[in-house]
Amino acid sequence: RKEVEQDPGPFNVPEGATVAFNCTYSNSASQSFFWYRQDCRKEPKLLMSVYSSGNEDGRFTAQLNKASQYVSLLIRDSQPSDSATYLCAVNKGGKLIFGQGTELSVKP
Amino acid sequence: DAGITQSPRHKVTETGTPVTLRCHQTENHRYMYWYRQDPGHGLRLIHYSYGVKDTDKGEVSDGYSVSRSKTEDFLLTLESATSSQTSVYFCAISLDRQTGNTIYFGEGSWLTVV
Numbered sequence: 350r351k352e353v354e355q356d357p358g359p360f361n362v363p364e365g366a367t368v369a370f371n372c373t374y375s376n377s378a379s380q381s382f383f384w385y386r387q388d389c390r391k392e393p394k395l396l397m398s399v400y401s402s403g404n405e406d407g408r409f410t411a412q413l414n415k416a417s418q419y420v421s422l423l424i425r426d427s428q429p430s431d432s433a434t435y436l437c438a439v440n441k442g443g444k445l446i447f448g449q450g451t452e453l454s455v456k457p
Numbered sequence: 458d459a460g461i462t463q464s465p466r467h468k469v470t471e472t473g474t475p476v477t478l479r480c481h482q483t484e485n486h487r488y489m490y491w492y493r494q495d496p497g498h499g500l501r502l503i504h505y506s507y508g509v510k511d512t513d514k515g516e517v518s519d520g521y522s523v524s525r526s527k528t529e530d531f532l533l534t535l536e537s538a539t540s541s542q543t544s545v546y547f548c549a550i551s552l553d554r555q556t557g558n559t560i561y562f563g564e565g566s567w568l569t570v571v
Contacts, residue, residue: 383559392547392562393500436500438560444490444515445560449499 350375353439355448363456366427370451372437373419381440382420384411386433387450393436397422427455459561460484463548469569476535478566480548482528488551489531490560491515491523493544500547506531538570 355372362368374382381400385393397404399420403412410423420439424431432455437448460483470476480489491503492515502515504523512523520542524532535542548563 381559390565392564395559395561398559444502444505446502447492447500449497 351448352376352441352446353437353448355435355437355451357451358434359452359454361454361456362427364427364429366455367423367425368427368453369424370422370435370437370453371419372421372439372448374437374439374446375418376439376441376446377415377418379439379441382411382413383438383440383445384409384420384422385436385438385447387436388433396435424453427453429455429457431455459486459550459563461548461550461561461563463546463563463566465566466564467567469571470538472539472570473537476538476568476570478533478546478548478568480531480533480563482531482550484550485528486550486552487528488560489525490549490551491521491531491533492547492549492562493517494547494565495544503533503546535568538568540570542568543570544568 384396386396387393397411399411408425413420434450434452436450438445462481464479490505492500494500501517506512506525522534546566549560551560
């Protein structure tokens with residue numbers, strides 16, 4: 350089993366849809382979690398950090414469930430500009446371990 | 458902007474040749490990392506550094522070495538490049554461990570080994 354696993358993609362949704370990605374992790378000692386956005390042939394860019402139960406930034410909400418060892422990302426009112434790959438990362442011993450990413454395509 | 462510069466950005470090299478990728482940062486961050494990203498594998502940590510001359514291996518370190526003689530530079534060397542090392546390489550920095558190790562990436566170096 351991989352240390353960090355994400356929903357397989359791609360997710361193809363219409364503009365305005367709400368979409369949710371899940372990320373499960375195996376290390377129960379992890380305390381910090383991150384969502385990154387990566388555009389094609391670009392570097393990953395930090396979208397959101399999650400240290401406790403959750404975090405919200407505009408249309409983006411991240412939730413953490415430590416008991417079930419998963420972190421989710423919810424995007425409301427999705428826009429074509431949200432089309433990208435979303436990477437989940439988990440802090441393990443001071444290093445970030447990444448999932449494979451989930452590709453999102455939002456059609457106008 | 459985390460002030461990270463990677464060089465070269467693109468390189469094609471032949472199997473068996475040595476290759477060095479450079480990561481330069483301008484903001485005196487202590488922690489630096491090298492990742493590679495491949496389809497089906499995502500981002501995987503190669504080596505990391507907690508300070509000058511303080512480096513350690515990540516999960517895919519075989520075939521790679523690193524050096525950090527100055528705070529601002531973290532070099533990744535492929536001693537004898539192989540086709541399996543064709544990848545995009547990202548350097549990253551983190552501000553400090555107290556932030557939960559939030560890391561910021563450079564723009565990447567695309568390496569093709571033929």
